[in-house]
Amino acid sequence: MFAYYIELALRSLKRNRVLTALMVMALALGIGATITTLTVLRLLSGDPLPQKSTQLFYPQIDPNAKEGYIEGQTKPDSIMTYVDAMNLLQAHRGTHQAAMALTQAKVIPKQANARPFFSDAVMTTADFFAMFDAPFQYGGGWTAADDDGRAQLVVIAGFLNDKLFAGANSVGRVIRVNDHDMRIVGVLKPWAPQPRFYAQDLGGRSYGDGEAVFLPLQTARAMEMGPQDIECYAAVPDVKHIETAPCEWLGVWVELNSDEAVAGYKTFLDGYVKQQVALGRFQRTETSLLDLMGWLRQEQVVPDDVRLQAGLAFGFLLICVVNTVGLLLAKCLRRSGEIGVRRALGATRREIFTQFMVEAGIVGLAGGVLGLLFAELGLLGIRHQPAQYASLAHLDLEMFLFTFVVALVASLIAGILPAWRACVLAPAPQLKAA
Amino acid sequence: MDILPILSTLRRHKLTSWLLILEIALTCAIVCNAVFLIGQRLQRMDMPSGVAEHELLQIQVADVTAPSNPYARLAEDVALLRQVPRVISVASSNQVPFGSSSSNGNIRLDPAQPERTLFATTYFGENLVPTLGTRLVSGRDLQPDDFVDVETALKALGTGESKSLPHVTLITQTLAERLWPGQNPLGRIIYLTPVVGLRVVGVLDSLARPNAYDTAKAQYTMVVPIRMGANKDQSYLIRTRPEDRASVLTAALAALKKADPQRVVTTKRSFDEVRRKFFQDDRAMAGMLVGVIVALLIVTALGIVGLASFWVAQRRRTIGVRRALGATRGNILHYFQTENFLLATIGIALGMVLAYGINLFLMLHYELPRLPAVYFPIGAVVLWLIGQVAVLGPALRAAAVPPVVATRSV
Numbered sequence: 009m010f011a012y013y014i015e016l017a018l019r020s021l022k023r024n025r026v027l028t029a030l031m032v033m034a035l036a037l038g039i040g041a042t043i044t045t046l047t048v049l050r051l052l053s054g055d056p057l058p059q060k061s062t063q064l065f066y067p068q069i070d071p072n073a074k075e076g077y078i079e080g081q082t083k084p085d086s087i088m089t090y091v092d093a094m095n096l097l098q099a100h101r102g103t104h105q106a107a108m109a110l111t112q113a114k115v116i117p118k119q120a121n122a123r124p125f126f127s128d129a130v131m132t133t134a135d136f137f138a139m140f141d142a143p144f145q146y147g148g149g150w151t152a153a154d155d156d157g158r159a160q161l162v163v164i165a166g167f168l169n170d171k172l173f174a175g176a177n178s179v180g181r182v183i184r185v186n187d188h189d190m191r192i193v194g195v196l197k198p199w200a201p202q203p204r205f206y207a208q209d210l211g212g213r214s215y216g217d218g219e220a221v222f223l224p225l226q227t228a229r230a231m232e233m234g235p236q237d238i239e240c241y242a243a244v245p246d247v248k249h250i251e252t253a254p255c256e257w258l259g260v261w262v263e264l265n266s267d268e269a270v271a272g273y274k275t276f277l278d279g280y281v282k283q284q285v286a287l288g289r290f291q292r293t294e295t296s297l298l299d300l301m302g303w304l305r306q307e308q309v310v311p312d313d314v315r316l317q318a319g320l321a322f323g324f325l326l327i328c329v330v331n332t333v334g335l336l337l338a339k340c341l342r343r344s345g346e347i348g349v350r351r352a353l354g355a356t357r358r359e360i361f362t363q364f365m366v367e368a369g370i371v372g373l374a375g376g377v378l379g380l381l382f383a384e385l386g387l388l389g390i391r392h393q394p395a396q397y398a399s400l401a402h403l404d405l406e407m408f409l410f411t412f413v414v415a416l417v418a419s420l421i422a423g424i425l426p427a428w429r430a431c432v433l434a435p436a437p438q439l440k441a442a
Numbered sequence: 443m444d445i446l447p448i449l450s451t452l453r454r455h456k457l458t459s460w461l462l463i464l465e466i467a468l469t470c471a472i473v474c475n476a477v478f479l480i481g482q483r484l485q486r487m488d489m490p491s492g493v494a495e496h497e498l499l500q501i502q503v504a505d506v507t508a509p510s511n512p513y514a515r516l517a518e519d520v521a522l523l524r525q526v527p528r529v530i531s532v533a534s535s536n537q538v539p540f541g542s543s544s545s546n547g548n549i550r551l552d553p554a555q556p557e558r559t560l561f562a563t564t565y566f567g568e569n570l571v572p573t574l575g576t577r578l579v580s581g582r583d584l585q586p587d588d589f590v591d592v593e594t595a596l597k598a599l600g601t602g603e604s605k606s607l608p609h610v611t612l613i614t615q616t617l618a619e620r621l622w623p624g625q626n627p628l629g630r631i632i633y634l635t636p637v638v639g640l641r642v643v644g645v646l647d648s649l650a651r652p653n654a655y656d657t658a659k660a661q662y663t664m665v666v667p668i669r670m671g672a673n674k675d676q677s678y679l680i681r682t683r684p685e686d687r688a689s690v691l692t693a694a695l696a697a698l699k700k701a702d703p704q705r706v707v708t709t710k711r712s713f714d715e716v717r718r719k720f721f722q723d724d725r726a727m728a729g730m731l732v733g734v735i736v737a738l739l740i741v742t743a744l745g746i747v748g749l750a751s752f753w754v755a756q757r758r759r760t761i762g763v764r765r766a767l768g769a770t771r772g773n774i775l776h777y778f779q780t781e782n783f784l785l786a787t788i789g790i791a792l793g794m795v796l797a798y799g800i801n802l803f804l805m806l807h808y809e810l811p812r813l814p815a816v817y818f819p820i821g822a823v824v825l826w827l828i829g830q831v832a833v834l835g836p837a838l839r840a841a842a843v844p845p846v847v848a849t850r851s852v
Contacts, residue, residue: 030748034741041734075556114504114706124706126504187507312808313727320476320734327468327738331745334461338752341458394722429457 009359010366017367024339028371031335035375035419038321038328040382043403043411045314045321047383048390050407051400052215052310056201060141061300063103065262065270067096067277068298071254071284072241074291084294086209086259086307087239090251092284093258097133101276102262102269104139108132109235109258110212111228113221116184117172127168127220128212129185131228131235137163137194139263140206145169147179147194155224163194163222185221186231196222202400203309205300210259211236214309215397273297311395325418332371332422340364340426347430348438357431364430368423369416376415383411448781455753462749463789466825469742470793474821475800476731476738478813483728487721489660491539492614492648494575495713497530499680499691500538502709503698505672512671513591520568522701523678526693531681533573534670536566537652538677538713540720544652547664551621553636560659562617563651564634566592566668571612573681574649579615581628581644588667595668604637608667611640614649616661618642632664640666654720677709687712739824743832750778750836754843761840762847771841778837779830786829790822797821 021028055061069092070077070084088096093107113129136142137149146169150161162185169178182189200218208214223233235250235257242254250257264270277295284290298306340347347360383403390401452459509515516534523532536545545566548558570576571583590598590608598606611632618627631639646665654660670676678698682690695710718725754761761774801813 027748027751030744034744037737037741041737073556124704126706126708311723313723316479316804316808317727317730320472320731323468323472324734324738324741327465327472328741330461330465330468331741331748334458334465334745335748335752337458337461338749342752342755393726394719395726425457 013363013366014370016363017370020339020343020367021370027335027339031332031371032374032378034328034331034335035371035415035422036378036382038325039375039379039411039415039418040386041321042318042325042414043379043383043407044386044390045318046410047387047403047407048314048397048401049310049318052203052314052397053304054202055301056203056205056304057141057300060263063263063265064139064300065102065264065273065297066300066303067260067262067273068296069277069281069284069290070292070294071256071290072292077292077294079294082292082294084292084296085239085241085256087237087256088258088260089254089256090258093260095280096260096262096277099276099280101273102264104135104263105260106133106136106139107225107258107260108136108206108210109225110207110210110219110237111233111235113185113223113233114187115168115172115221116187118182118184119172128217129221129223129228129233130206130219131223131225131233133225135263136222137196139261140201142199143197145195145197146177147192150193150224155226158226158230159224160188160190160227161193161224162190163196164192165196165218165220165222166198167217168220169195185223186233188231190223202397203304205304206259206261208259208304208307208309209237210257213396215395215400270297325414329418329422332368332419333425336364336368336371336423336426337429340430343430344433344438347433348435351433351435352439360431361427364427365420365423368419368427371423372415372417372419373412375419376412379415380408380411383407445780445784448777448784451757452781452784458749458752459785462746462785463792465742465745466786466789466829467792467796469738470790470821470825471796471800472738473735473824474793474797474813474817475804476735477820478801478817479810480728480731480735481817482810483724483731486657487724487728489650489654489657490648491650491713491717492574492576492646492661493539493650493713494681495717496684497575497681497687498573498713499682499687499694500541500709500711500713500716501678501680501691501694501698501707502675503672503678504706504708505702505704507704509672512673513669515672516670516676518701519672519678519698522697523680523694526680526690526697528686528690529680529682529694531569531573533569533679533681534567535570535677535679536670536674537563538679538716539574539650539652540654540716541652541677542720543675546651546653547634549621549664550633551631553633553639559621560662562613562662562664563653565649565663565665567670567676570665570679571646573679575681576649577647578612579645579647581612581642583644584610584612584665584667589669590667591669592671592674599635599638604639607638609639609641610643610667612644612646612665613642614646614661614663616648617663618645620662634666640664739828742825743828746782746829746832747835750782750833751839754778754836754840757840758843758847759850761843762845762850765843765845766848774843775837775841778833778840782829782833782837783826786826790825793821793825794818 068084068086071089097105097107109131111129111131113127114124115127116124133155134150134152145166149163169175178192178195181192203214204212238255238257240255264273274297277297281290281293281295285293387401387403391398520532520534523529537543544563546561546563549560549562551559571578588610590606594606622630627642627645630642633639648661649663650660651663680694691710695707804810
């Protein structure tokens with residue numbers, strides 16, 4: 009029976025090619041626009057570390073002066089002073105914990121006639137790699153002892169290794185960073201979680217390539233490497249020694265593996281802040297311990313433009329669906345005579361309804377295929393845009409399948425009204441008119 | 443043309459008529475808002491910088507080995523650049539308008555006030571006013587003996603010794619008007635910290651901040667007499683004639699490279715490129731909105747063509763009867779045109795209400811201003827036109843129906 013409906017539908021669609029083409033085209037445009045913007049939205053609001061994100065937490069505290077503070081309302085600062093970051097790290101309350109800041113590293117290749125260049129870099133502590141599941145191609149990270157000993161070593165990203173050593177195992181070799189010889193202890197595989205959650209609020213970009221150089225915080229500071237972003241909350245006596253200045257420039261992440269651990273850490277954090285208040289260092293008691301996705305939500309990483317575009321695309325799809333309803337209705341009302349004959353020959357209302365829904369579904373599938381083409385074109389356009397996330401805009405399998413779901417749902421919704429009108433048509437007057 | 447017969451016909455096609463009205467209304471609402479958004483973006487991209495945009499070049503270099511005396515190094519570089527042929531003026535600066543990377547400070551009018559008055563950007567560097575080409579509307583420019591080295595200023599800030607700190611500043615008209623509305627700003631004091639009080643000695647016509655993300659605060663700018671050294675993220679700004687920019691940039695880079703072949707050039711661009719880069723997202727968004735509007739209007743037009751064709755086919759016999767009874771081709775043509783005009787008008791009226799609603803929603807969530815009334819007639823005219831163009835084909839086909847159809851059964 010279903011095959012018969014399909015045959016009927018195809019015959020009917022073929023009879024009025026222009027109208028069919030109009031419907032498919034309009035639906036495809038709407039679907040193309042929707043899938044393009046949804047792909048971007050999904051990409052931008054995605055989980056950067058799906059296997060780990062529920063265990064990563066971002067503690068925040070507030071060293072600012074009392075003025076303007078409203079208890080329970082004022083949000084704590086997004087980054088931390090060196091003193092607080094080190095106090096939290098040394099408490100070892102999490103499975104892993106690391107402090108980090110972004111910086112610029114001047115890399116001077118050892119090869120003759122190679123030009124020096126600047127790369128994005130992270131200065132951080134030993135747990136960074138294990139905590140964020142950063143995968144190593146060669147070697148590994150450094151140890152807490154290396155942190156304390158200000159060891160002259162670095163971890164480099166795969167793309168820097170490709171550039172400097174043509175992809176060979178470079179562990180043990182030396183590169184010159186900011187006029188210091190640094191021994192390579194590890195080479196990462198390509199790794200750049202999106203959105204770039206740990207770069208958020210440290211002066212880094214929200215999307216795009218990862219950093220090229222990772223070096224121990226103490227080592228980098230001994231080399232006078234400065235953070236990309238620094239925020240001071242009081243008059244600064246000496247801006248060179250940001251370890252002791254009233255300035256915030258570090259982000260701290262903690263790995264906590266159970267609900268008890270999270271609750272325990274929150275208690276610890278509150279206790280720490282109360283202790284600082286008692287010591288006279290702090291005036292505000294607010295703390296925050298958001299998990300990774302919560303932190304990204306609070307930071308509102310997804311650009312407003314992208315959300316606006318997605319809304320616009322849905323509006324567009326809505327118009328396309330209304331358009332399809334109108335055209336399907338026109339088509340089916342024109343076939344009143346045919347419906348009358350089928351009803352008179354014994355077809356039930358349900359069968360007429362199914363027949364028209366099948367027809368709508370076929371329009372939807374065709375719209376989906378064409379819409380996929382439009383979506384690929386749209387994404388091609390986005391990849392040529394100057395946005396940070398441009399190069400990441402690709403259609404994955406899930407969105408590919410989702411396209412057809414959207415197409416079918418849209419066309420079936422569009423088909424309900426015409427199909428219903430067709431099935432409630434009384435057969436007798438139609439037969440008479442014919 | 444009598445519209446009553448049209449209305450009575452439409453009453454017999456309620457469902458399809460309402461669908462068409464709905465489609466026009468939705469299109470009208472989205473198009474009005476999209477055009478408004480485009481207008482906003484274009485307006486933003488037109489934001490004045492206050493500088494001689496087509497005459498400026500920016501170069502940033504980073505030294506591989508830190509110079510022993512960064513101030514001497516900077517003076518050497520500037521002297522070298524001045525010698526490049528066809529260079530009109532050279533300045534050193536910590537930032538450029540629309541350059542993104544910025545230095546800012548909290549301004550207070552009273553050193554004891556707990557909360558800042560506002561957050562303004564601070565330009566440092568010598569020879570900025572003549573090189574940028576920004577106009578001084580009152581007071582004087584900064585003089586060489588106003589200037590203090592960055593390091594000296596920082597050290598003085600630590601010790602609280604106010605003698606080695608800068609004492610004067612230039613501000614923009616907008617900032618002056620915001621701080622002291624309707625009053626003469628010259629001679630007034632702005633506090634960057636409790637110990638750093640800067641006396642306003644000159645008022646600039648306009649100078650945009652590097653981080654001009656908020657149009658209202660884009661001109662909150664101060665120029666402070668602090669001398670940059672060649673060890674910070676200093677920019678060299680070169681002013682030349684528009685047609686000489688490419689050759690001057692090449693010659694300037696060669697001169698800097700010659701002085702130290704090891705140094706890395708991190709930025710080399712004209713101010714046109716600075717502006718293009720800063721507003722690239724706005725341009726991309728405006729382009730996308732134009733695309734959506736065009737696609738939307740095409741889809742709506744196609745929808746109108748489809749439904750109008752259907753109506754024409756359905757009413758072939760009626761048209762034949764009317765023709766047989768003496769209606770001219772023109773009458774039939776006008777009938778369908780008027781019908782479309784009526785439907786479009788209802789759709790547009792609904793669309794206006796919807797457009798207003800969407801605008802309210804956007805105002806709530808995206809900090810957009812209210813949709814100006816001027817967009818409503820624009821939207822209406824566009825949709826009327828689209829409707830008339832779309833219906834013309836089917837209407838002509840209807841007009842071509844011969845009267846003899848009336849005598850046939852179908």
